[in-house]
Amino acid sequence: MRRKLAAGNWKMNGDASLLGELAQLAGQQSDTGPEILICPPHTLLAHAVSVTDGSPVGIGGQDCHAAETGAHTGDVSAPMIAATGAQAVIVGHSERRTDHHETNADVRAKVKAAWAAGLTAILCIGESEDERMGDSTLEIIADQLHASAPDGTTGDNTVIAYEPIWAIGTGRVPTLEQIIETHDMLRDELVGRFGPEAMTIRLLYGGSVKPNNAADIFTADNVDGALVGGASLAAADFQPIIDALAAS
Numbered sequence: 001m002r003r004k005l006a007a008g009n010w011k012m013n014g015d016a017s018l019l020g021e022l023a024q025l026a027g028q029q030s031d032t033g034p035e036i037l038i039c040p041p042h043t044l045l046a047h048a049v050s051v052t053d054g055s056p057v058g059i060g061g062q063d064c065h066a067a068e069t070g071a072h073t074g075d076v077s078a079p080m081i082a083a084t085g086a087q088a089v090i091v092g093h094s095e096r097r098t099d100h101h102e103t104n105a106d107v108r109a110k111v112k113a114a115w116a117a118g119l120t121a122i123l124c125i126g127e128s129e130d131e132r133m134g135d136s137t138l139e140i141i142a143d144q145l146h147a148s149a150p151d152g153t154t155g156d157n158t159v160i161a162y163e164p165i166w167a168i169g170t171g172r173v174p175t176l177e178q179i180i181e182t183h184d185m186l187r188d189e190l191v192g193r194f195g196p197e198a199m200t201i202r203l204l205y206g207g208s209v210k211p212n213n214a215a216d217i218f219t220a221d222n223v224d225g226a227l228v229g230g231a232s233l234a235a236a237d238f239q240p241i242i243d244a245l246a247a248s
């Protein structure tokens, strides 16, 4: 059975005071609940690893460069993230694809860099509002999936996060039927390409997941958890989402 995963993406938020929230979150988890991953800014990675040490909460980065080292001012490589004790890294988030013009080929290279450093890649895909309105969602995200996921993708090295761009930070979420449709299609595409083993690849939904809508979203068979932005910043908001996932 796929282990459920509640992942938090702090984005460009968080200072040392948020580490108190993280310590609280880590202290209140049981070993039998869903897997939990928090992705703070790079500046807090090592601190976050130390305050969650020995707890069921894992730590991840939010992006990595495709190269291991080199003349890339301001960038951080996957081995550097791994050296902090982090175990995962988000790649291909729509904010990176938009703000930094990252292509599917760029994202695929980052996934491979993550794997080479021993990190799990949390690979994000999702359609824009225009693409949703134009009825091309399934085609667009299938293309993104295949172009961004390298050969060799498995349930051990990769998690796929489906995040409709128009749902991120807006308070708008797709209908449950739309979430089921996209996640079922993604599962079929993964199994078609990687074989029956792809049943173990976790598929997260992301985009305005909140305590009041999480339980409904988690009823979908091929939703194995969530990638949560705003509601991952406070333990009081994230915990009910973790609890809804545990109960699903």
Ligand code: PGA
Binding pocket: 009, 163, 167, 168, 169, 170, 206, 207, 208, 209, 227, 228, 229, 230, 231
């Ligand atoms: P949100 O962000 O939960 O604040 O909508 C989700 C994400 O971008 O990962």
